[in-house]
Amino acid sequence: EAGVAQSPRYKIIEKRQSVAFWCNPISGHATLYWYQQILGQGPKLLIQFQNNGVVDDSQLPKDRFSAERLKGVDSTLKIQPAKLEDSAVYLCASSLGLAGGELFFGEGSRLTVL
Amino acid sequence: AQKVTQAQTEISVVEKEDVTLDCVYETRDTTYYLFWYKQPPSGELVFLIRRNSFDEQNEISGRYSWNFQKSTSSFNFTITASQVVDSAVYFCAHHSGNTPLVFGKGTRLSVIA
Numbered sequence A: 001e002a003g004v005a006q007s008p009r010y011k012i013i014e015k016r017q018s019v020a021f022w023c024n025p026i027s028g029h030a031t032l033y034w035y036q037q038i039l040g041q042g043p044k045l046l047i048q049f050q051n052n053g054v055v056d057d058s059q060l061p062k063d064r065f066s067a068e069r070l071k072g073v074d075s076t077l078k079i080q081p082a083k084l085e086d087s088a089v090y091l092c093a094s095s096l097g098l099a100g101g102e103l104f105f106g107e108g109s110r111l112t113v114l
Numbered sequence B: 001a002q003k004v005t006q007a008q009t010e011i012s013v014v015e016k017e018d019v020t021l022d023c024v025y026e027t028r029d030t031t032y033y034l035f036w037y038k039q040p041p042s043g044e045l046v047f048l049i050r051r052n053s054f055d056e057q058n059e060i061s062g063r064y065s066w067n068f069q070k071s072t073s074s075f076n077f078t079i080t081a082s083q084v085v086d087s088a089v090y091f092c093a094h095h096s097g098n099t100p101l102v103f104g105k106g107t108r109l110s111v112i113a
Helices: none
Strands: A006-007 A010-013 A019-024 A030-035 A044-050 A053-056 A065-069 A075-079 A088-095 A109-113 B003-004 B010-014 B019-021 B024-026 B033-040 B046-052 B060-063 B064-069 B072-077 B087-096 B099-103 B107-112
Touching: A006 A088, A010 A019, A019 A088, A019 A109, A030 A075, A044 A065, A044 A075, A044 B099, A075 A088, B003 B087, B003 B099, B010 B019, B019 B107, B024 B072, B033 B072, B046 B060, B046 B064, B046 B072, B072 B087
Parallel strands: A010 A109, B010 B107
Antiparallel strands: A006 A019, A019 A075, A030 A044, A030 A088, A044 A053, A065 A075, A088 A109, B003 B024, B019 B072, B033 B046, B033 B087, B060 B064, B064 B072, B087 B099, B087 B107
């Protein structure tokens, strides 16, 4: 079974530029998550989708971050304009959506903002 | 609010030693789930175990074991006879029906040959 796919793996941009990350979850997984992991910290949830609807985006900096999950499958996370503090690994995860269910994570997209 | 504390930032052990990673959680929910994930240098978070709040039985899986104690709000993880391949960052996490998966800050384990 294919795992969660993310791209690009690495991205370096200058501040105020924009960047987009893509995620393809495990087939059949209704729930998709984007987490931000800053160096030395645990992952922090940015947004959670159930199919193509947003369940939780309370920690998403909406002035610069946006995410969509068209057709309830793939998702993109965009940052515009990027700030230095956005340097982090952006992890996508998916699950069947059941309470207490296991999350399956991708390898992440490492963003460096100069 | 839910909170997960992993007080040990970094641990180094010599191969074949046993090591315990501590996890303390805070929650107001009666039904919740606790997890451990492993993050090797490749970056991908690998699921190790899930426990629900009604099951306090300890669990053993090979060299891994977990001790869940609701009385002390702890869910500790022990690796027996550690190996170099166990070197990674380990995260404890909490989830309940009303909240997403919340992670601790992680413990970096280095196993030295």
